Amino acid sequence: MATQENNRSVRDATLDLLRELGMTTIFSNPSHTEMKLFEAWPDDFRFVMGLQEAAVVGMADGYAQATGTPSLVMINGGPGLGNAMGSVYTAASAHTPMVILGGQQARKMLQGEPFLHAKNATQLPQPYIKWAAEPARPQDVPALLAKAYNIAKQHPQGPTFVAVPEDDWVRPAGPPVKVRTVEAAVVPNPAVLARLADELNAAERPALVAGPAVDAQGARYELVRLAEKLGATVYGSPVWPRASFPESHPQFAGVLPPIPEMIAERLGAHDVVAILGSPAFTLFTSADLFSTADAELDTSPLPGLPEGTRFLHVTDDPEAASWSMADAAYVCPPGLAVKQLVPLARQRNGVAAPVQKPTYPVPQASEPLTQAYLFHLLSQELPEDAVLFEELPIARADFHEQIPLGPSNGYYATASGALGFPFAGAVGYALARPDRRAVVVVGEGSAQYTLHALWTAARHKLPVTFVIPNNSGYLSLKYYLADQEAWHVGWDLSDVDMAQLAQGFGCPAERITSPDGLRDSLKKALAADGPVLLDVVVEDPGLFRL
Incomplete structure (x- = not known):
């Protein structure tokens, strides 16, 4: 306990530091090893409870992406962190600034194998965090937390981790930690920008690939201006986790x-x-791997880019630059680079020719419902400034064809192959931005990974609309081995009733099996005072399209 000479505990010093850093919202699913932090919990802190650690970290991810500042998580550093690792992996892939405090057993217990022990605590989250630490002394906790905060917010941003033994919180604190100013001072080299601008200005058929860092660094509208001046075609980066360019723009090519x-x-x-602002490039597979035939010795070339095209890569991630397939890579903040390129770009004569986009037939009502018809109705009812969170491994093409996101729409999706971010991320986003309607479009399979976030959404009456196109299976898996009857059990999710599950967590919900009343249900769900889930049963959409 704190002594008479020093009546401030490590917990007191940490709370003071968190106030100074502006980290007064904490996401948690606490266990025994965190309880000492929460004793005499102050009224000026907001505690956001989650029912499972993967959902907790996912909510903190969405919160940080909404605020642009590091979020704070407190979970057990052993099994709790193990539960959360899929979400930590996604946060690392999205470069989300986050500080995770991991509960550890009391110091005197660590010689044995105590219950809830976080063995080799700093190694468990590796390599999906930027930095990890465990205090050598209890009084070091606030200083390590300040360091974790500063490392998390520096580019490339990402989660950090500090494991704290349970009894450290009530030990005497050391001298107050001075909160130092650590500002990002890395700026694009003017000579590099001039070369980039010269190459883009001289190009006959320029193209821009919009990565998530452009939007995260506040340069979305400047990218539109740059593209318009250059007359450039714009593509979203592969596995697009965040919209840095409006899909409705005539120069957007998908x-x-x-x-x-x-x-x-x-x-x-x-x-x-x-x-x-993206890697060059994030890959999922190669064309030859779609075959299920026996493979011969692999003598095929490594993934490459077309000859005759010059590729220029701007990223704030030195590691991504080191393995980039581009001809030239420049390490600097992409958002700032875009802003400073706009005045250097030469205005081309006339208006850029719009990209020739395919036209799609208007989906019609049917029984069973199609997901294309669901998305078509949803697009007509969406608030103009709605923020969409999407995870549809089998249905992404239908989503973007029917819902062309405009300049006022936010868009977030998982940045990794781990499922579950959008369901929880939207809840965290809504906690930070309750002024905007968050709309989650996630299949019933993906929803299972962070389903517990529904409870938090209901508890806080958050403006989140969950739309579930329920096709009764992991269909992204079904079509790999569709001809094997034994594989049926590997993808079949029939009888999952998302409406009943949502109601069990206290979230109003409706199960919809026909087009009758679907539009009215969407209208009400998008205008509700609090969360609503619509479980819309749809037919098998068939083999996924890229």
């Missing part, structure tokens, strides 16, 4: 598929391509 052969096919028509 999101690049995460397959090297298809990327080369689409970008090969351009003489200069600038990749702004």
Whole structure:
């Protein structure tokens, strides 16, 4: 306990530090090893409870992306962090600034194997965090937390982790930690920007690839201006986790598929391509891996880009630059680079020719419902400034075809292959931005990973509308081995009733099986005072399209 000479505990010092850093919202699913922090919990802190650690970290991810500042998480550093690792992996992929405090057993217990022990605590979240620490002395906790905060918010941003033994919180604190100013002072080299501008200005058929960092760094509208001045075609980066360019813009040519052969096919028509704020490139598979036939010795070339096209890569991630397939990579803040390129870009004569986009038939009502019809109605009822969170491994094409997101729409999706971010991320976003309607469009399979976030949404009466196109299975898996009857059990999710599950968590919900009243249900759900879930049963959409 604190002594008479020093009546401030590590907990007191930490809370004072968190106030100074502006981290007074904490996301948690606490266990025994965190209880000492929460004793005499102050009224000026907001405690956001989650029912499972993956949902807790997912909510903190959405909150940080909404605020642009590090969020704070407190979970058990052993099994709790293990539960959350899929969400930590996604936060790292999205470069989300986040500080995770992991509960550890009391110091005197660590010689054995105590219950809830976080063995080798700093190693468990590796390599999906920027930095991890465990205090050598109890009084070091606030200083380590300040360091974790500053490292998390520096570019490339990402989660950090500090494991804190349970009894450290009530030990005497050391001298107050001085909160130092650590500002991002890295700026684009003017000579580099001039070369970039010269190459883009001289290009006959320029293209821009819009990565998530452009939007995260506040340069979305400047990217529109840059594209318009250059007359450039704009593509979304593969596995587009955040919209940095409006899909409704006439120069937008869609999101690049995460397959090297298809990327080369689409970008090969351009003489200069600038990749702004994304890796070059995030890949999921290659064309030859779609075959289920026995494979021979692999003598195929590594993934590559088309000859005759010059690729320029702007990223704030030195590691991504080191393995980039581009001809030249420049390490600097992409958002700031875009802003400073706008006045350097030469205004081309006339208006850029719009990208020739395919037209799609208007989906019609049917029984069973199609997801295309659901998305068509949803697009007509969406608030103009709605923020969409999407995770549809099998249905992303229908989503973007029917819901062309405009300049006022926010868009977030998982930045990794781990499922579950949008369901929880929207809840965290709504906690930070209750003035905007968050709309979650997630399949019933993906929803299971962070389903517990419904309870938090209901408890806080958050403006989140959950729309579930329920096709009764993990259909992204079904079509890989569709001809194997034994594989049926590997993808079949029939009889999952999302409406009943939502109601069990206290979230109003409705199950919809026909087009009758669907539009009215969407209207009410998008205008509700609090969360609503619509479980819309749809037919199998067939093999996914890229």
